[in-house]
Amino acid sequence: SQTIHQWPATLVQPVGSPLSLECTVEGTSNPNLYWYRQAAGRGLQLLFYSVGIGQISSEVPQNLSASRPQDRQFILSSKKLLLSDSGFYLCAWSLTYNYGYTFGSGTRLTVV
Amino acid sequence: RKEVEQDPGPFNVPEGATVAFNCTYSNSASQSFFWYRQDCRKEPKLLMSVYSSGNEDGRFTAQLNRASQYISLLIRDSKLSDSATYLCVVTRNQAGTALIFGKGTTLSVSS
Numbered sequence: 001s002q003t004i005h006q007w008p009a010t011l012v013q014p015v016g017s018p019l020s021l022e023c024t025v026e027g028t029s030n031p032n033l034y035w036y037r038q039a040a041g042r043g044l045q046l047l048f049y050s051v052g053i054g055q056i057s058s059e060v061p062q063n064l065s066a067s068r069p070q071d072r073q074f075i076l077s078s079k080k081l082l083l084s085d086s087g088f089y090l091c092a093w094s095l096t097y098n099y100g101y102t103f104g105s106g107t108r109l110t111v112v
Numbered sequence: 113r114k115e116v117e118q119d120p121g122p123f124n125v126p127e128g129a130t131v132a133f134n135c136t137y138s139n140s141a142s143q144s145f146f147w148y149r150q151d152c153r154k155e156p157k158l159l160m161s162v163y164s165s166g167n168e169d170g171r172f173t174a175q176l177n178r179a180s181q182y183i184s185l186l187i188r189d190s191k192l193s194d195s196a197t198y199l200c201v202v203t204r205n206q207a208g209t210a211l212i213f214g215k216g217t218t219l220s221v222s223s
Contacts, residue, residue: 034210043215044156044199051209059210090155100146100201101211103155 002027006091006104013111019064019078021107023091026072031093033074034101035066038088050074086111113138116214118200124220129190133217135183135200145176147185148199150216156199159185190221 006023013019025031035047046059048066056066063082067075074091088108092101118135125131137145145162160167162174162183173186183200197216204210 032209036213044213046210046212049210057209088153098144098161100144100148100158100161103157106155108153 002093002102004091004093004102004104006107008107009105011107011109013081013109015083015111016080019076019081019085019109021076021089021091021109023074023076023104024072025093028072028093028095030071031095033068034092034094035074035076036090036092036103038090040087044090048076081111083111085109115139115204115212116200116202118214118217120215120217122218122220124222125190127190127192127221127223129221130186130188131190131219132187133185133198133200133219135185135214137181137183137200137202137212139202139204140178140181142202142204144203145174145183146201146211147172147174147183148201148213150197150199152196156213159198187219190219192221192223195219195221 003026032051034049036044038044049057050068053068064078088106090106091104094101116137123131147159148156149159150156160169160174162176164176166175171188175184197218199216200214201211204212
């Protein structure tokens with residue numbers, strides 16, 4: 001069966017520090033991968049999606065970036081965090097959109 | 113107009129009640145529709161897909177009206193464990209490259 005792993009679960013980072021969140025999927029090949037963010041009291045915002053290695057589509061201009069160095073690995077990065085980057089970051093995968101997405105357990109990021 | 117709109121609630125109902133949530137979406141090109149459930153501080157989990165013919169899964173019934181761009185979720189015989197936030201979700205376009213989530217409707221079931 002397919003599983004998605006996301007870490008760390010919780011992270012507290014100072015303003016201006018770098019960020020790297022990793023997500024991996026097991027048990028499938030060539031998944032579509034997604035990064036979402038949920039700010040406190042707000043809905044899920046799509047940040048990036050990828051349909052293949054090295055293929056990244058950005059949804060929102062900001063100081064975050066994403067990379068997909070391997071088929072089942074998706075990384076979210078920032079060179080310098082802002083207070084407004086705080087939120088619940090969720091990675092998700094799908095094979096086709098018809099069946100919805102499966103989310104990882106998320107990373108709760110607090111920028112202080 | 114927001115891409116997906118939901119009444120945020122909260123809906124406070126007693127056990128055994130029937131409750132209905134509604135959702136509207138703005139993009140007529142959307143092809144697939146879902147309801148997700150999100151427990152407090154957890155990731156969203158797929159509750160059910162929504163089909164034009166309507167579909168039922170136990171106590172849950174979902175309906176889609178493409179003409180009105182309207183989706184509904186009916187929960188019968190509410191349980192305490194149904195307390196959660198329910199997210200209405202649609203594909204952004206025909207290519208379905210991304211799912212767009214509503215902000216959710218909060219349900220609280222009490223004994």
